Amino acid sequence: MRALRIGNASGFYGDRFDAMREMLTGGELDVLTGDYLAELTMLILGRDRLKDPGAGYARTFLRQLEECLGLAHERGVRIVANAGGLNPAGLAVAVGELAERLAIPVRVAHVEGDDLTARHPGSLAAHAYLGGFGIAACLREGADVVITGRVTDAALVTGPAAAHFGWRPHDYDRLAGAVVAGHVLECGTQATGGNYAYFQDGDVRHPGFPLAELHEDGTAVITKHPGTGGLVDIGTVTAQLLYETSGGRYAGPDVTARLDTIRLTQDGPDRVRVDGVRGEPPPPTLKVGLNRLGGFRNEVTFVLTGLDIDAKAALVREQMAAALGKVAEVRWDLVRTDRPDAPTEETASALLRLVVRDPDQEAVGRALSGAAVELALASYPGFHVLAPPGKASPYGVFEGVYVPHGAVDHVAVLHDGRRVPVAPAHETAVLDDVPEPVPPEPLPPGPTRRAPLGLVAGARSGDKGGNANVGVWARTEEAWRWLAHELTTGRFQQLIPESRELTVTRHTLPDLRALNFVVEGILGEGVAAQHRFDPQAKALGEWLRSRHLDIPEALL
Incomplete structure (x- = not known):
C-alpha cells in the first residue's frame, strides 16, 4: 500500500495564516492537519464562550477555509483540525454553511465527547484528551473535513493513518509510529528549522511546514514540500521529539509510544526516516485539562x-x-x-x-x-x-486530572448526522518507569576549556502545566559520551539555579543521544498564570546552553 502523505499547516492558534494555501499548492498531499489548541488556548476560548455561547472555536481556521476549501476539494486533500476547540459542533456547522455558500460539495464531520466541564464545577473549561479513532470513523464514512475539540496533538495523524491503513486498536507498533510522526508534525515549523538551536545550519527566514510520508507498518519519513525554506535533518527532528516529553514512554489515549526505541536516519536532503518505534497499551486513564480563573x-x-x-x-x-x-x-x-x-x-x-x-x-x-x-x-x-x-x-x-476511559462518551458525528460511538481502549497498562539504560563509555581524560554547553549540545524546552521539560542532545557520538556523564541532575540544578529547590528528573534516550530533564513546579500553576519571566519555558533550554562548563578540548 502506498504511503499516506500527511501535512501540517498550523502549530498553534495564530500560526502563519498562509500556511494552508502553501501546503495545498506546494506539493502532493492526502491529508492536511492543523493543530490550533494548547493549554492557554483552551482558556482563551473559554473566556470567548463566556461572552458568546456560540463562540469557542478558532475563527482563523474558518477564514483560511474560505480561501482554501476549493483548493483542497480540487486536489482531493482531506482536512483534519482540532480548531473546534470548545465548540466542534458549532465550527462544523459554520464550515458546512461556508461550503454551501461557496458551492463546494464537501462532507463535514466532527468529534464530540471531550467536554467534561459540567462534571467539574468551578472550571471554565474541562476537556479530556481523546485519541484518533473518532477521526478515523469520520474519515472511513467519507468525511472531507473533520473538526475536533480537545484530542491529543498526535491524534490528528493517528486518526487518518488508522482510517487509511485499516489499523485496529491493538496495532500498537503501527499506532506508536504514527504518534511519533504526529508529535514531530504537531508544532509546524519547529520540525523544519523553526526555534532550532542550530538555526544557522539552513535558511530559516521562511521555513516550510512539515509533512510525513507514513507507511502501513508505522514507519515514516519526515520531509517538506520541494523548494520551501528551512531544513529537515536528524537534529530538527530530534529537537521536536524531545519537545514537551519526558521519559522513554510517551503515553496517549490510543497507545503508549516507546520513545527509547526510535531510530532516525537521514534519507536524503530534507528527509529523515523514523522507524523502530514500539508501542504498548495505553494507560488506564485519560488526561483531562482543567482551566479555571x-x-x-x-x-x-x-x-x-x-x-x-x-x-x-x-x-x-x-x-x-x-x-x-x-x-x-x-x-x-x-x-x-x-x-x-x-x-x-x-x-x-x-x-x-x-x-x-x-x-x-x-x-x-x-x-x-x-x-x-x-x-x-x-x-x-x-x-x-x-x-x-x-x-x-x-x-x-491549568491543572491536569485523570478519568477512566469509560467515563468519556467519545462520538464521531458524521456528515449525515449519524452518531457513531467510539469504544474506549480495550486493553490498558499502568505506566512503569523505563529502566535507566547503560551509559556510553566515557571519554578518556584530557585537557578541558571553560565554554558554553551550547557549543557541543542542542536543546529545546517547553511546558506541561506547571512543569517544564528541557531536552538536550549531542550531534556526535563523542559529544554524547561526554554529555551523558557530565550533565547529571545535580549539574543541571547547578546551571539552572531556580531549579535547585525543585524536583528534577533526568531521562536518558541513548538512540537519540539525548537527555530529557523534567523540572516540576517551575511554571507555578501553568502558562496562563504567568509565574515567571518566560512563562512557557520556551527559552529555558537556550539559557542552559549559554551556561559554561569545563568541556573537553577535543569536542571544541
Whole structure:
C-alpha cells in the first residue's frame, strides 16, 4: 500500500495564516492537519464562550477555509483540525454553511465527547484528551473535513493513518509510529528549522511546514514540500521529539509510544526516516485539562539607570511595601541589563519588575497603579517606568486530572448526522518507569576549556502545566559520551539555579543521544498564570546552553 502523505499547516492558534494555501499548492498531499489548541488556548476560548455561547472555536481556521476549501476539494486533500476547540459542533456547522455558500460539495464531520466541564464545577473549561479513532470513523464514512475539540496533538495523524491503513486498536507498533510522526508534525515549523538551536545550519527566514510520508507498518519519513525554506535533518527532528516529553514512554489515549526505541536516519536532503518505534497499551486513564480563573494580576516595570542600582531597587521596594501589604502574592525581579560606562541610556539601565496576584481585583488594580504613579516625583533619581500600570487582568490556572476511559462518551458525528460511538481502549497498562539504560563509555581524560554547553549540545524546552521539560542532545557520538556523564541532575540544578529547590528528573534516550530533564513546579500553576519571566519555558533550554562548563578540548 502506498504511503499516506500527511501535512501540517498550523502549530498553534495564530500560526502563519498562509500556511494552508502553501501546503495545498506546494506539493502532493492526502491529508492536511492543523493543530490550533494548547493549554492557554483552551482558556482563551473559554473566556470567548463566556461572552458568546456560540463562540469557542478558532475563527482563523474558518477564514483560511474560505480561501482554501476549493483548493483542497480540487486536489482531493482531506482536512483534519482540532480548531473546534470548545465548540466542534458549532465550527462544523459554520464550515458546512461556508461550503454551501461557496458551492463546494464537501462532507463535514466532527468529534464530540471531550467536554467534561459540567462534571467539574468551578472550571471554565474541562476537556479530556481523546485519541484518533473518532477521526478515523469520520474519515472511513467519507468525511472531507473533520473538526475536533480537545484530542491529543498526535491524534490528528493517528486518526487518518488508522482510517487509511485499516489499523485496529491493538496495532500498537503501527499506532506508536504514527504518534511519533504526529508529535514531530504537531508544532509546524519547529520540525523544519523553526526555534532550532542550530538555526544557522539552513535558511530559516521562511521555513516550510512539515509533512510525513507514513507507511502501513508505522514507519515514516519526515520531509517538506520541494523548494520551501528551512531544513529537515536528524537534529530538527530530534529537537521536536524531545519537545514537551519526558521519559522513554510517551503515553496517549490510543497507545503508549516507546520513545527509547526510535531510530532516525537521514534519507536524503530534507528527509529523515523514523522507524523502530514500539508501542504498548495505553494507560488506564485519560488526561483531562482543567482551566479555571485563578484571580487577578498586574505588573509594572521600574527603570533604574546609572549608579547605585541595588540601592535604587531597595528604595522603591520599601516605598511600595505599604500598598502591597495585603496582596496575596508579590514578586520582585531585578534584571541587570545595565553595564558600566554605557554608551547608551538603554544599556545603562536595569529593569525592576513587580508582579502581583490576588483574588481581589481592586487589590492589584487601582491600588497598585495609584501607589506606583504617586512615586513619580518622590523616589529614586531618574524614576520612570516602561509603561504605567493598568487595570488588573484575570489570569488562568491549568491543572491536569485523570478519568477512566469509560467515563468519556467519545462520538464521531458524521456528515449525515449519524452518531457513531467510539469504544474506549480495550486493553490498558499502568505506566512503569523505563529502566535507566547503560551509559556510553566515557571519554578518556584530557585537557578541558571553560565554554558554553551550547557549543557541543542542542536543546529545546517547553511546558506541561506547571512543569517544564528541557531536552538536550549531542550531534556526535563523542559529544554524547561526554554529555551523558557530565550533565547529571545535580549539574543541571547547578546551571539552572531556580531549579535547585525543585524536583528534577533526568531521562536518558541513548538512540537519540539525548537527555530529557523534567523540572516540576517551575511554571507555578501553568502558562496562563504567568509565574515567571518566560512563562512557557520556551527559552529555558537556550539559557542552559549559554551556561559554561569545563568541556573537553577535543569536542571544541
